[in-house]
Amino acid sequence: MCGIVGYIGKADAASVLINGLRRLEYRGYDSAGLAILDDDRVMVTKAPGKVAVLKDKTRSSWAPELMQRASIGIAHTRWATHGPPTEANAHPHLDQSEEIALVHNGIIENYRALRARLEGKGHHFYSETDTEVLAHLIGDCDKGDLFQAVTDALHQVEGTFGIAVLSAREPDRIITARRGSPIVIGVGDGETIIASDASAIVAHTKRVIYLDDNDIAIVTGDSVEIRDLNNVPVTREIAELGIDAAAAEKGGFEHFMLKEIHEQPDALSNTIRGRLDLDLGSAVLSGMATSPRELAELSRVVLVGCGTSLHAGLVGEYAFEDMADVHAEVEQAAEFRYRNPLLGSRDFVVAISQSGETADTLAAVREARQKGAFVMSLCNVVGSTIARETGRGVYLHAGPEISVASTKAFTSQVAVLLMMALKLGRGRRVSRDEGIRFAREIESIPSLVSKVIAQSDRIEAIAKEYSANEHAFFIGRGPMYPVALEGALKLKEISYIHAEGYHAAELKHGPIALLQEGTPVIALAVDIPGKDKTLGNVEECRARGARILGIISEGDHETAEAMDDYIAIPRTDPLVSTVPAVVALQLFSYFVAKHRGCEIDQPRNLAKSVTVE
Ligand code: G6P
Numbered sequence: 001m002c003g004i005v006g007y008i009g010k011a012d013a014a015s016v017l018i019n020g021l022r023r024l025e026y027r028g029y030d031s032a033g034l035a036i037l038d039d040d041r042v043m044v045t046k047a048p049g050k051v052a053v054l055k056d057k058t059r060s061s062w063a064p065e066l067m068q069r070a071s072i073g074i075a076h077t078r079w080a081t082h083g084p085p086t087e088a089n090a091h092p093h094l095d096q097s098e099e100i101a102l103v104h105n106g107i108i109e110n111y112r113a114l115r116a117r118l119e120g121k122g123h124h125f126y127s128e129t130d131t132e133v134l135a136h137l138i139g140d141c142d143k144g145d146l147f148q149a150v151t152d153a154l155h156q157v158e159g160t161f162g163i164a165v166l167s168a169r170e171p172d173r174i175i176t177a178r179r180g181s182p183i184v185i186g187v188g189d190g191e192t193i194i195a196s197d198a199s200a201i202v203a204h205t206k207r208v209i210y211l212d213d214n215d216i217a218i219v220t221g222d223s224v225e226i227r228d229l230n231n232v233p234v235t236r237e238i239a240e241l242g243i244d245a246a247a248a249e250k251g252g253f254e255h256f257m258l259k260e261i262h263e264q265p266d267a268l269s270n271t272i273r274g275r276l277d278l279d280l281g282s283a284v285l286s287g288m289a290t291s292p293r294e295l296a297e298l299s300r301v302v303l304v305g306c307g308t309s310l311h312a313g314l315v316g317e318y319a320f321e322d323m324a325d326v327h328a329e330v331e332q333a334a335e336f337r338y339r340n341p342l343l344g345s346r347d348f349v350v351a352i353s354q355s356g357e358t359a360d361t362l363a364a365v366r367e368a369r370q371k372g373a374f375v376m377s378l379c380n381v382v383g384s385t386i387a388r389e390t391g392r393g394v395y396l397h398a399g400p401e402i403s404v405a406s407t408k409a410f411t412s413q414v415a416v417l418l419m420m421a422l423k424l425g426r427g428r429r430v431s432r433d434e435g436i437r438f439a440r441e442i443e444s445i446p447s448l449v450s451k452v453i454a455q456s457d458r459i460e461a462i463a464k465e466y467s468a469n470e471h472a473f474f475i476g477r478g479p480m481y482p483v484a485l486e487g488a489l490k491l492k493e494i495s496y497i498h499a500e501g502y503h504a505a506e507l508k509h510g511p512i513a514l515l516q517e518g519t520p521v522i523a524l525a526v527d528i529p530g531k532d533k534t535l536g537n538v539e540e541c542r543a544r545g546a547r548i549l550g551i552i553s554e555g556d557h558e559t560a561e562a563m564d565d566y567i568a569i570p571r572t573d574p575l576v577s578t579v580p581a582v583v584a585l586q587l588f589s590y591f592v593a594k595h596r597g598c599e600i601d602q603p604r605n606l607a608k609s610v611t612v613e
Helices: 013-027 051-061 064-069 111-120 130-141 146-156 256-262 264-272 292-297 307-324 333-338 359-370 385-390 408-426 432-443 445-453 456-466 480-495 504-509 531-543 557-561 578-595
Strands: 003-008 031-038 041-048 072-078 100-105 161-167 170-179 184-187 192-195 207-210 215-219 224-228 300-305 327-332 347-353 374-379 393-395 471-476 498-503 520-525 547-553 565-569
Touching: 003 013, 003 100, 003 161, 003 170, 013 031, 013 051, 013 072, 013 192, 031 051, 031 064, 031 100, 041 051, 041 100, 072 100, 072 161, 072 170, 100 130, 111 130, 130 146, 130 161, 146 161, 146 170, 146 215, 170 192, 256 264, 256 578, 264 408, 264 445, 300 307, 300 333, 300 359, 307 327, 307 347, 307 408, 307 480, 327 333, 333 359, 347 359, 347 385, 347 408, 359 374, 359 385, 374 385, 374 408, 385 393, 408 432, 408 445, 408 578, 432 445, 445 565, 445 578, 456 547, 456 565, 456 578, 471 480, 471 504, 471 531, 480 498, 480 520, 480 578, 498 504, 504 531, 520 531, 520 578, 531 547, 547 557, 547 578, 557 565, 565 578
Parallel strands: 300 327, 300 347, 347 374, 374 393, 471 498, 471 520, 520 547, 547 565
Antiparallel strands: 003 072, 003 192, 031 041, 031 072, 100 161, 161 170, 170 215, 184 192, 184 207, 215 224
């Protein structure tokens, strides 16, 4: 979604800001802009479209000397919420005096009332955005102290914000604040970088400060002073970023998505390393921070998340019930937060989020804590809001995921959920021998994934055959049902093919009406319990002219014959087989999208991290 970068230091601010915006491109956006200070003037350039367009526009409208002189500025990539992605709606926005510039992530919910009040005082607005209203409000509050003006304005707004503000009247500082939308401050050597995401900072410094909600900071080139909204100083630790700049490069791959698919054996090794106890047949997940007694007393596991993370949760549901003998349910985080869920201290709520910033998942965490449930998170981004708010959790250690379509985060989430189920199961009914068997299967996941990736050429050849279709159905049963959902999601996200995932048994209850000669049906027919019934469903589809692509188990010749095309994955435990199966579908979707000429890493309308409801 929207991205923020701010810079104050010795370097040419415009270049730093544009490079920072480039690092945030993966988040998804549709316009961009930046503001720098030149003496006592705020200079703004904005453009719909990509950062490259903004860069060209900046170069053609600003003299090179100006670019070199300016050493303070703020910049933004906007994912349209209030008003279309036009130049007028792009950030930064100026106040009435045109001396204050603001970039903003989040939503100001009471902007209409604030706008009407400011219009009554003679303010004129040029955009349809809530952000311009906040810029004017700050200007209206400014009586000679920008920090105080921002504080006063933020007291009047309802909603969420991550902001960076500069003023021509105070050219030595940027004010930044957050509520519900992340802000990270990079503390460099004589320079300070503000961003909504550490990936815009890592090229400059690894020393960062994460703001908490309602923190407001005065940032100069060599200092960061943080207060709360009541002007009381607060201390935030400087943390060390665990990522390096190279992780945010494509490293020779055509797309980040392909790179991240290929990274999965390593990412999964990092996720699993040190977390399996092969003697006890259990998992060592200190982040769960629960005693065996607490684990034994848990009555229910509730997994919450959105998108791909929700699908990982669905695999987890099977694992918890099968392995741990505990009632498990999965819920879309937005639904969970608003339906007044019944929760108690014996309920174990697991929030699953790659970014750790998804607004609905964060709200679900808060709701669960409010109700006294035991809450933990499963995040990839270290220091993210959900990870920090839950306090306990298990990091994925999958490395930065840049492609909007999630791949390695999903497989790492599943790996962690399997380990959690094992740990929980060993405190209940799973025997040591059974635990050791399952732990060994988990340990083998990276090599299973490598074997699927090794078939890339074959998968590409198959994908090419399917790339001209406009509809596709994915079907599966048991743990392959969530894999079918995730396969359909991947395909629609990046190839814009209308793809639906169904439980194989559900197809007859409606969707089968849509099958025509040649409609692709991707059947998860891995050799696990339920396969025969899925094969029955495959026959029903074939009888209606569908073209069947099977994801099957290695050596299962009989099943291969029931398919028009097939991709074979290595044999393993049914729960574990979800991982190689999904990797086959990731590659299939990737190659279909590639043959359709789609913009794979930044699909239209999608955002990497959805920080608004
Ligand atoms: C967006 C992304 C998806 C992701 C979902 C949840 O929709 O495009 O890839 O699965 O958000 O994100 P999270 O960071 O909470 O896992």
